[in-house]
Amino acid sequence: MSIPKSYAALQGAVTKSFQEELSPTDAIELLRTGHQRFNDNTPLKRSRIALLEDASEGQFPYASVLGCIDSRVPIEEVFDATIGDLFVARVAGNTVNPDILGSLEYACKYAGSKAILVLGHTSCGAIKGAWAGLEDGNLTGLLAQLKPAVETIRATRSDEATAENIDETVAVNVQMVCDRIRQESDILYDMESSGAIAIIGGVYNVATGRVTFLAESEA
Numbered sequence: 001m002s003i004p005k006s007y008a009a010l011q012g013a014v015t016k017s018f019q020e021e022l023s024p025t026d027a028i029e030l031l032r033t034g035h036q037r038f039n040d041n042t043p044l045k046r047s048r049i050a051l052l053e054d055a056s057e058g059q060f061p062y063a064s065v066l067g068c069i070d071s072r073v074p075i076e077e078v079f080d081a082t083i084g085d086l087f088v089a090r091v092a093g094n095t096v097n098p099d100i101l102g103s104l105e106y107a108c109k110y111a112g113s114k115a116i117l118v119l120g121h122t123s124c125g126a127i128k129g130a131w132a133g134l135e136d137g138n139l140t141g142l143l144a145q146l147k148p149a150v151e152t153i154r155a156t157r158s159d160e161a162t163a164e165n166i167d168e169t170v171a172v173n174v175q176m177v178c179d180r181i182r183q184e185s186d187i188l189y190d191m192e193s194s195g196a197i198a199i200i201g202g203v204y205n206v207a208t209g210r211v212t213f214l215a216e217s218e219a
């Protein structure tokens with residue numbers, strides 16, 4: 001049975017044995033097939049009672065997603081995921097800091113998650129704020145994390161915050177965050193290098209509801 005079919009056949013939550021048998025490629029396949037169900041509007045139906053019973057005994061999520069706080073991108077729903085499926089970290093602009101990296105390290109090294117998806121989205125308000133040079137309270141430091149992507153687009157495309165440039169910045173930021181995970185986390189770098197996990201990027205289009213997966217991890 002294929003991995004997505006095995007997943008669909010689960011009565012309750014993802015089990016330890018199911019998680020252990022997954023490769024990083026399998027975990028990405030589960031994200032892709034879950035997203036396909038979301039696009040097809042054919043979500044799986046699981047018994048809430050069975051999910052909670054399994055959840056009470058532990059968690060064995062297949063993947064981790066680092067997303068933006070944007071209300072238009074409900075992460076679990078976008079991947080037709082349920083209780084026990086995903087670790088989800090959310091921060092405006094889907095960037096990283098030591099706490100987010102520590103969370104992802106826990107998710108992968110200690111809880112067995114096989115893939116990290118950094119998920120940006122079109123029309124991102126945080127990216128727009130970084131383009132506008134918004135400085136206010138704690139936003140100043142947060143938006144500074146997004147500036148390198150903005151500067152890349154300014155240097156390679158144009159100095160105008162057009163919708164196209166915003167969305168290009170979103171994609172560049174996703175790639176930069178993937179690279180920062182590798183550079184700033186020895187644990188995750190080593191896990192990717194050894195083939196234990198994959199680190200990939202994606203961009204969710206808020207108008208179409210579709211995720212475009214960016215170039216996959218070379219691991």
Ligand SMILES: [Zn+2]
Binds near residue numbers: 068069093123127
């Ligand atoms: Zn956003």
